[in-house]
Amino acid sequence: MMEKITLKTKILIYLADYWKYKDRYQYPMEITQEGISKAIGITVSHVPRELDILIKNRLVEEIKGRVTGKEKRVNVYFLTPEGILEVEKIKRSISNESVHFNGRKYRIYDLVENMREMNWLEAINLLQNEARSIRVKKKIYIEGNFENSIVNRREELEFMNSWIKSDAPFLAIIGSQGTGKTSLIGKFLSQLKGMEVMMLQMNMQMNIEAVRKKVESIMGIDFEHFMKKSNSLIIFDNYYLVDESIVEYLQNLVNEKKKGKMIVAMREETPSYNRFYKMEDIMNGRVVELRIKGLSIEDVGEYLGIGDREKLKIIYQMTGGKPSILCAMKRGDEEGIIKNSQLTPDQAKFLLDLMKGS
Template sequence: MRDCNSPGHASAPKHIYSINHEVFFRRRGNLKRTLTIKEKLQVHLLDYQASAKEYEAPVEITQTGISEGIGIRPSHFKQYMKPLLAENLVEERSSRVKGGKRRRKVYSLTDEGILTATDLRNVFLEEEIRYFDLDGRISEGKVSDVIESLGNVSLVQLSDEMSMSEVLDPSTLRRRLLEPEVRPVDFSRTSPRPERFCGREMEKKRLLDLIRKGKTIVLQGIAGIGKTALASKICSSIKKERSVFWFEFRKWHSLWGLLTDLSRFLEAMGRRSLGKYVKAESTMDAGKLGSVLGQDFRGVRAVLFFDDFQKANPEMIEFFSVLLGITKRNRDLSVVILTRELIPFYDRKDVEVDRAVEEIHILGLDRMASRELVGEGVEEFGVFEEVYSATQGHPLFLDLIRTVPAIGPEPRLSYIDQFIEEEIYSELDTDEKKMMKVASVYENPVQTSLLFFDESLDIDTYLKLKKKTLIGTLEDGRVQVHEMIRKPFLSMLTPQERERFHLWAAENLLREEDGILQIEGVHHLLVSGDYTWAARVLDERGEQLMESGHSEELLSLLMEFDPKNLGVEESAILSEREGDILRTKGHVDDALKKLEESKNQYEKSHSSEGSGRTGRKIASIYKSIGKLDKALKIYTKSLSAIGKDSRSLEAARIYGGIGSIMARKGRFEKAVEYLLKDLAIAKEEGDRKEIARVYNQLGYVFYETGAYDRALKFQRLSLETRERILEEWKKYFEL
């Protein structure tokens, strides 16, 4: 589509709006003159001209930074930049960008561009404007006067505000842009809820003080020493004055899963930039992500808690370096990291010179708190000093000792596994032992009902184990077993129990809506030995799990499959899933290789549906890289594989792919023919996502043929369909 500011559109109206990537026009009312998009772009670059030539350029002069700064989609950037480059007003070069590792294209004004942009700015500053004064009366003055009174507001921001109102309200603008007010949001439902908490008064006071100073705090200590309990107490005490976010690293968690959770936290405060970033990107660009996070966290008073940081995979470390940069600039944001070992996403300068990071080593409880925790049982035997000496005030050990009916005068605490086996396990009844084994199978917190393996296990069994602090409870009511306790109980499973309990866990978790729990369900199928069922689940739910942001977790899960235990069709399913994931990550050649491998395996197993589906995906990749003839040939073969008379959704998607190619080749009548076939099947099947996609494609085709009324009609239908889908999802999540 051509740019409305290009020579071919000299008489087009200036104000534009966008519907689903297609641009249409409407006339602006009788507002004061505001900056056009091309003018905004020049003024924006003028603001950063002084730092444009530095060795590390600011992210604000990259395509992403400029698009965000002037309020356009990155996909529309080139159509506005191209004429400025042609007119020699802007120059393009490759440069390192602050916070990034690779070189990127950056843009700056030429000498002529500086003069032009300066003139633009000066003229705009002299514009007369109507605004509300401090007494609420309408006054008139120059833009320059309003800018001076507002302080740190850009001309682009002011221009956008002027385009929306006949009379500017400076106080409202100041509050929204400079002093945004955000009510505290609580995203700590997954934080543990300690049943007993003793001591730690000095640590609590110090932590609260550091949080209010906007520090990044690293709490380091051995397993079970009380890091999580301490942080959970702090989280509960501060959630009324600041927004809180809690994230615990677990098996299969990926960077994108973390960013998705964090984006939901920010969206609850009306900050949507990270959410858009997560949906649009497949790999992390540190500079771009830093800009997005900085924008979303501006004006937000929040504390982010990250538990079990030692389990974070290497790709997440760079994210935490970016996050540290945000906290250095935003004193209202604090990060608390709980870890067993120090993982350096920062350097000693951050700790010792800048004082941006505080490292706190958590030790055992003091004697007074330890005595309070174990209670009177130990005193009856007069062995408190021996117990304290043996445990060094380790809270988990002390809590376990408290539950042992008769500890005796010689507590054996050299090894936790041995202690649990000899002092804890031996004291449990048959039902308690069984429930502990079932609970220990789960990797992630679950609902209490998922512990009731058979009729012998009931709520009374659970309450007894909870009282003995062997099973912990989270804020949202879910339960979990501490890792130090879980591992010894897992080692006690017999082969028969291992198969039965893991299969039970799989059946339960595969009913859950949460993607991570479904992935864990597949893991339990693998442990139980049911590889065929595991592969079938990935066949049925793989695409949905990817769409919900779990590509990285799926890739890790695929590595758990043993090829020796797979049939030909199961191998085809796994190869297809790996190809899908590689494609989303931008690894086109590797994706093609895996999908070709999958297609051949489907053909060997005589699965025409699988062969047609993978063929369609291969064709889609070739279409995306511009190899249209090759893509068309593969689409046609894939349609033959599933049957040309097929009314399946797979056939619909192939028709849609062919229609898209016809449109790109300029064969618009053929494009409409194939797209209408796609639409008819999609309507029969009730697939509204496919319906919305086809409407969008038809809108594009009719726009290119000059049928603007029909183009607008289909674009509106696409938008309305997507909005209905979104509304239903919102209602679902509210429920």
């Protein structure tokens, strides 16, 4: 059975070619973190995390030594005996897999060992690329439900359409719970063309590793490379109390130059330690804020079909014009009203009675 190809798999395969350098006085740049990142095709900042796991599993060892072109001693990496055995296991699992090369189909083992056309890492990359091309890659992946109705968010939609065409990579949509952030995003996406979109719902249990795995499994590309694409859009919805790893990752991402776009829909009540950007990020154009409130009293009347001004004032006072409550009212959903507000069951019934009499 073929081993699953991961970044750790690639690092092990790559380092297998450098075990002979272990007893030398000076080491090549290729086995530093910088060299590994270039060979594998990931950013230098992500190499330590993968190496730490391999070191903990006793598959790789870290040595500080002199490296060609470096004045100071730096860390270099070698396979342990267990790592060498793991590489042999990986090679056996993929040796009989077939890939296309120069218009013909070959076994990986033949291409690498018999024909010497490529090394094992190149063969693994070729195998992975073919698997991705066969798999039907989703262009749009959405978590969450959008309300069908959205009333008079013309200005907000124009703002978002202007942002998507701008150079600003981040859009923070800020509003209290129930103000319609998710529905606004849904309307925006319904008009958006030519983008690969992934929308994820945040929660306290989700960390950045879980996000990475989900992006790669669904979109067929790792998070970092997805964000490098000029037509990519990642959306984090329900951003409120999130894992520290996600906050730190977004803080770093704000400072990196990526071609992709990101929308983060966060509650007004999001604590400062969960905010991933600073005022200077807004000033330098890296982050754009869109603050949304409840609907106006006129829009509430239009949406609910209520012309009685006195009834409308009562409804507006009790709901604050929050679309989530209004949608529940329109459906006659008492539980939905309670769920999306701090109203009591009696108050929810009162609102529905007002609707019946309109």
